[in-house]
Amino acid sequence: MHLNVYGDTLCALVTATAMASSGHQVVLRSAAGAFAEALQGGESLYREPGLAKLLKEQLDAGRLRWGALDEPPAPEVRALFMAFEQADEPVARDVLLRLAEQMAGRTAPSVVINQSAFPVGTTEELQMLFPVGSVVCLPEFLQEGAAVQSFVRPARLLLGCDNERAELLVREVFRPFNRLSDHFLVMRPREAEFAKLAITGMLATRVSFMNDMANLADTLGVDIEQVRRGVGSDPRIGEAYLYPGCGFGGPGLSQNVISLSDTLAASGVGSELLTQVLRINERQKEVMFRKLWRHYDTALSGRVVAVWGAAFKPGTGRIDNAPILKLLEALWAQGVTVRVHDPEALPALRETYGARDDLILCDEPYLAAEGADALMLVTEWKAYWSPDFERLSKIMRAPLILDGRNIYDPAFVRQSGFTYYGVGR
Amino acid sequence: MKWHQLKTHAETLSQRHLAELFAEDPERFTRLHRRVGPLLLDLSKQRLTEDTLVQLSALADTSDLRGWIDRMFAGDEVNCTEHRAAMHWALRVPDTRNADNAAGAPELAPPEIRDAVHAELDRMAHIVDKLQAGQWRGFTGEVITDVVNIGVGGSDLGPLMVSRALEDFAVPTPQNLQVHFVSSMDGSQVSHLLRQLRPQSTLFIISSKSFTTVDTLYNAETARNWLTRALGEDPAVTRCHFLAVSSAVDKVAAWGIAEENRLTLWDWVGGRYSLWSAIGLPAAIRIGMPRFRELLAGAHFMDVHFRDAPWRENLPVLMALTGVWNTNLLGIHGHAILPYDGRLKYLPSYLEQLEMESNGKSVTRDGDPVTTRTCPILWGDVGPNAQHAFYQLLHQGTEAVTCDFIAPALRYHEAVHTAAAQELVGQHELALANCLAQSRLLALGEAALPEGEQMPFYKRYRGNQPSTTLMMDELTPYSLGAMLAAYEHKVFAQAVLWEINPFDQWGVEMGKKIATDTLLALRDGETVAMDASTEGLLAYIRKR
Numbered sequence: 001m002h003l004n005v006y007g008d009t010l011c012a013l014v015t016a017t018a019m020a021s022s023g024h025q026v027v028l029r030s031a032a033g034a035f036a037e038a039l040q041g042g043e044s045l046y047r048e049p050g051l052a053k054l055l056k057e058q059l060d061a062g063r064l065r066w067g068a069l070d071e072p073p074a075p076e077v078r079a080l081f082m083a084f085e086q087a088d089e090p091v092a093r094d095v096l097l098r099l100a101e102q103m104a105g106r107t108a109p110s111v112v113i114n115q116s117a118f119p120v121g122t123t124e125e126l127q128m129l130f131p132v133g134s135v136v137c138l139p140e141f142l143q144e145g146a147a148v149q150s151f152v153r154p155a156r157l158l159l160g161c162d163n164e165r166a167e168l169l170v171r172e173v174f175r176p177f178n179r180l181s182d183h184f185l186v187m188r189p190r191e192a193e194f195a196k197l198a199i200t201g202m203l204a205t206r207v208s209f210m211n212d213m214a215n216l217a218d219t220l221g222v223d224i225e226q227v228r229r230g231v232g233s234d235p236r237i238g239e240a241y242l243y244p245g246c247g248f249g250g251p252g253l254s255q256n257v258i259s260l261s262d263t264l265a266a267s268g269v270g271s272e273l274l275t276q277v278l279r280i281n282e283r284q285k286e287v288m289f290r291k292l293w294r295h296y297d298t299a300l301s302g303r304v305v306a307v308w309g310a311a312f313k314p315g316t317g318r319i320d321n322a323p324i325l326k327l328l329e330a331l332w333a334q335g336v337t338v339r340v341h342d343p344e345a346l347p348a349l350r351e352t353y354g355a356r357d358d359l360i361l362c363d364e365p366y367l368a369a370e371g372a373d374a375l376m377l378v379t380e381w382k383a384y385w386s387p388d389f390e391r392l393s394k395i396m397r398a399p400l401i402l403d404g405r406n407i408y409d410p411a412f413v414r415q416s417g418f419t420y421y422g423v424g425r
Numbered sequence: 426m427k428w429h430q431l432k433t434h435a436e437t438l439s440q441r442h443l444a445e446l447f448a449e450d451p452e453r454f455t456r457l458h459r460r461v462g463p464l465l466l467d468l469s470k471q472r473l474t475e476d477t478l479v480q481l482s483a484l485a486d487t488s489d490l491r492g493w494i495d496r497m498f499a500g501d502e503v504n505c506t507e508h509r510a511a512m513h514w515a516l517r518v519p520d521t522r523n524a525d526n527a528a529g530a531p532e533l534a535p536p537e538i539r540d541a542v543h544a545e546l547d548r549m550a551h552i553v554d555k556l557q558a559g560q561w562r563g564f565t566g567e568v569i570t571d572v573v574n575i576g577v578g579g580s581d582l583g584p585l586m587v588s589r590a591l592e593d594f595a596v597p598t599p600q601n602l603q604v605h606f607v608s609s610m611d612g613s614q615v616s617h618l619l620r621q622l623r624p625q626s627t628l629f630i631i632s633s634k635s636f637t638t639v640d641t642l643y644n645a646e647t648a649r650n651w652l653t654r655a656l657g658e659d660p661a662v663t664r665c666h667f668l669a670v671s672s673a674v675d676k677v678a679a680w681g682i683a684e685e686n687r688l689t690l691w692d693w694v695g696g697r698y699s700l701w702s703a704i705g706l707p708a709a710i711r712i713g714m715p716r717f718r719e720l721l722a723g724a725h726f727m728d729v730h731f732r733d734a735p736w737r738e739n740l741p742v743l744m745a746l747t748g749v750w751n752t753n754l755l756g757i758h759g760h761a762i763l764p765y766d767g768r769l770k771y772l773p774s775y776l777e778q779l780e781m782e783s784n785g786k787s788v789t790r791d792g793d794p795v796t797t798r799t800c801p802i803l804w805g806d807v808g809p810n811a812q813h814a815f816y817q818l819l820h821q822g823t824e825a826v827t828c829d830f831i832a833p834a835l836r837y838h839e840a841v842h843t844a845a846a847q848e849l850v851g852q853h854e855l856a857l858a859n860c861l862a863q864s865r866l867l868a869l870g871e872a873a874l875p876e877g878e879q880m881p882f883y884k885r886y887r888g889n890q891p892s893t894t895l896m897m898d899e900l901t902p903y904s905l906g907a908m909l910a911a912y913e914h915k916v917f918a919q920a921v922l923w924e925i926n927p928f929d930q931w932g933v934e935m936g937k938k939i940a941t942d943t944l945l946a947l948r949d950g951e952t953v954a955m956d957a958s959t960e961g962l963l964a965y966i967r968k969r
């Protein structure tokens with residue numbers, strides 16, 4: 001089938017690439033810019049396992065190409081994906097209005113599949129702008145760091161659609177990824193949008209709950225890791241999303257949760273629980289700062305802090321809503337110089353903050369630790385799990401480790417001569 | 426005798442009703458109002474004519490007002506009993522440290538004072554920015570969400586009044602930073618507030634020029650104990666949770682305030698004239714430094730106007746002359762402050778202190794008893810609310826009272842009000858209509874009512890109560906600054922005409938001393954010889 005995918009998000013790229021890999025003819029459309037240039041040069045702006053290779057194969061095979069946003073879709077195009085950032089909702093509306101004109105008079109049924117995390121009810125509004133075809137909603141469930149895998153082997157496909165012909169078309173588009181069993185759950189568009197938000201809200205709630213518990217554990221002298229194992233062993237609860245840490249970030253989790261809050265707030269109802277969940281998370285992003293502040297008796301001016309990991313999670317180079325952003329602001333405000341290492345996210349940091357004296361980007365972890373009064377682990381990249389503690393203690397000015405993801409063994413770290421702070425232990 | 430000619434004039438005029446004066450001269454408003462910067466002063470509802478202003482101007486000349494203004498702006502010791510200059514106006518001179526600003530700016534203060542003032546404003550700005558950015562940290566590293574100003578008198582009324590007046594200009598902050606005020610000696614405000622706040626995220630400003638004010642120091646000690654109970658006895662608790670604004674640096678240091686948390690003001694600023702200094706910090710935290718500097722700019726505009734304008738165009742001088750006319754020549758000894766804008770709620774209290782603490786004196790600069798009456802009794806409230814309280818007395822009581830009606834012409838077009846603007850504009854129009862109607866009825870009495878309405882006596886309005894209307898284009902930091910400076914200079918000009926010193930306050934000192942003895946008597950049961958009433962009351966308290 002001929003497909004068009006609109007947007008410059010990870011979801012747009014993965015959708016276009018994976019669809020092309022199953023034999024669809026795909027045009028990926030975005031505004032001119034870094035994303036478009038990278039794509040035309042055969043490269044991916046998003047670092048995801050397997051994505052670059054798959055993308056190159058599709059481009060070489062001629063099943064995927066880049067196109068401008070305002071170019072009319074080919075006459076044989078039947079399905080159009082919308083995968084925009086939440087903030088780009090006006091762009092999505094423009095695209096759809098233009099499509100309504102460009103596709104007026106076409107007789108073959110067509111479907112617009114909205115994957116963007118717009119507020120609940122948006123898909124129905126988009127349908128009003130596009131009378132020549134159907135608009136359905138298919139929330140994305142990509143896991144950053146495993147985006148391609150989670151697309152080609154979906155755990156579920158929440159389809160918000162109240163039109164049988166459109167549903168048939170969507171099922172045909174996704175047939176290659178829906179073989180083993182039927183993953184489609186079909187409901188009204190508004191319900192699918194809300195279900196997506198409720199899922200992310202629930203995950204965020206679990207994390208903030210554990211962070212809340214971790215802060216209690218801190219004052220009670222309890223190791224939250226033992227508690228986490230105990231809680232996770234209850235089958236009614238399960239083990240996922242129970243890790244305490246220095247806060248969650250990313251365009252997926254926090255952005256979706258926030259949009260749910262906004263939707264409810266605008267209606268005058270508001271979710272008290274989710275408001276708290278977000279507040280706890282924002283506070284949690286400064287948990288390591290607070291421990292450092294206390295450790296150095298509130299005198300941080302002139303100190304040097306090494307940070308390992310800036311990406312909001314391992315496997316991605318993105319720093320949207322990442323804890324490091326709040327951490328940097330807090331440290332800088334006290335006159336601290338920060339030396340950061342991250343295998344993927346340094347370009348994003350450079351772009352956000354530009355050159356400044358109190359931010360030193362290091363392309364090697366031990367380089368970041370040199371002369372530091374503290375080492376903070378913020379993102380649990382695999383390469384950080386087993387550091388050379390002996391080397392660290394030689395190059396650091398003071399042997400102090402703040403483990404924002406509880407990946408180290410406190411006893412071993414202390415034995416190696418370090419002062420250790422974790423989250424809730 | 427400088428008052429002689431005026432007395433004759435007053436005797437003639439006091440026979441006239443305001444309604445007649447308006448009927449005689451359709452140009453009365455044109456003749457008797459002045460526009461200066463953002464302000465409009467309407468004196469046409471005062472019981473005077475242009476001729477009165479000419480004669481009062483002569484009184485100003487006879488009293489050497491020109492010389493006194495020059496001496497004040499020269500930094501001379503115009504506060505003769507305390508041997509100090511009164512240079513609150515120097516707190517609002519423009520920054521001339523960089524040459525571009527210096528060009529053409531009127532040089533009101535010597536460069537070393539200007540530089541000191543602006544260096545202190547920069548230190549204030551640093552603190553304000555850190556608090557607003559959510560980067561001021563408490564002892565546990567938490568973000569400060571609440572700032573409590575502990576101060577009394579000038580260290581309370583000024584910043585409180587400005588914070589409330591400029592609430593529409595409050596800067597939104599990520600942590601929703603709130604500013605609170607605690608002044609009362611008995612602890613009722615502080616205990617109420619501490620129940621609602623968290624020690625980890627609360628910062629206190631101890632604001633006391635002398636750093637000896639017991640009211641403030643007791644409240645500060647209560648706050649410190651509240652913090653150490655929760656956070657422990659660590660010197661860092663005081664370091665992270667207390668700022669001080671004072672001219673007594675050594676006392677501040679002894680209290681344990683960290684050096685970077687000390688802001689200073691100078692001996693040449695009186696407490697009730699100090700909101701322009703670091704004493705204004707709570708207001709600056711609310712509205713941000715750029716707005717706070719606009720407030721200073723508005724006041725500076727009025728300083729220059731006061732120094733340069735001829736008497737009959739000079740807003741503060743006209744306000745002063747009108748006050749003297751009412752007090753000393755028409756014999757009116759009550760003055761009500763009536764803002765028709767709820768944001769000016771604390772303006773009456775602020776002006777009560779400014780005027781009555783400054784000019785509530787009965788000894789001349791030469792140390793002789795005064796021969797004229799001085800400051801009238803001031804009080805007031807938000808006008809529309811006062812209409813339901815004491816306006817009855819204004820309209821039908823036996824006391825003559827003069828009023829200042831104060832209102833902004835424009836309101837509710839700022840961005841913060843978009844959603845409800847329509848209704849609120851309607852409410853502001855209603856308040857303005859009431860402002861104009863009340864001053865009209867007070868002035869004209871029954872002449873304001875439709876003709877031919879016969880009423881029983883108890884429904885009658887005799888009118889002839891004089892009032893000033895002070896309007897501004899809108900209530901902004903700049904216009905507020907200009908208005909407050911106008912009142913300050915009015916007070917100074919009146920003091921010159923009354924030949925008294927407006928910058929001391931010996932009348933409030935002795936009470937503090939006697940209270941110390943009484944406290945000993947109350948606590949330790951020490952028998953000190955007192956009057957029968959005090960002894961009786963002490964005995965009653967001790968038995969409880």
